[in-house]
Amino acid sequence: MKTYNEIELEHTESIRKLEHRIKQLESDLLISRSTPMQPMINGRFKENKIVSYCLDNNTDMNDIAIQGFSREDKEQFAQLIGYSFNGYGELSYVSDESYARAAKEFE
Numbered sequence: 001m002k003t004y005n006e007i008e009l010e011h012t013e014s015i016r017k018l019e020h021r022i023k024q025l026e027s028d029l030l031i032s033r034s035t036p037m038q039p040m041i042n043g044r045f046k047e048n049k050i051v052s053y054c055l056d057n058n059t060d061m062n063d064i065a066i067q068g069f070s071r072e073d074k075e076q077f078a079q080l081i082g083y084s085f086n087g088y089g090e091l092s093y094v095s096d097e098s099y100a101r102a103a104k105e106f107e
Helices: 004-034 049-056 061-066 071-080 085-090 096-106
Strands: none
Touching (some): 049 061, 085 096
16 A cells, blocks of 8 residues: 555656646647648648739739639738738638638637
8 A cells, every 4th residue: 555655746746747748738839829830732831822923023902902813822811911800701702611710719
């Protein structure tokens, strides 16, 4: 039978391990929220065609609006330029799925 001190030592060690794991998870969460990771294709980050277009041309938001960019690129671009959550939800090209994911992050 274990003594009280042995049981207390085991619990203390378990608590220490749990506290360490919590700190790791908190750190991982902060990193994942502060630096979103773009998808990769063939070892390269996925290009946002709007960003590439802006870099290649002297352009403005009105010019971007009339180009034939994909819904996905437009959603990503709105996020990259810091659109507000409420404004993002009002954009005609934002899908329900993308808005739901943003709402979950906003909570």
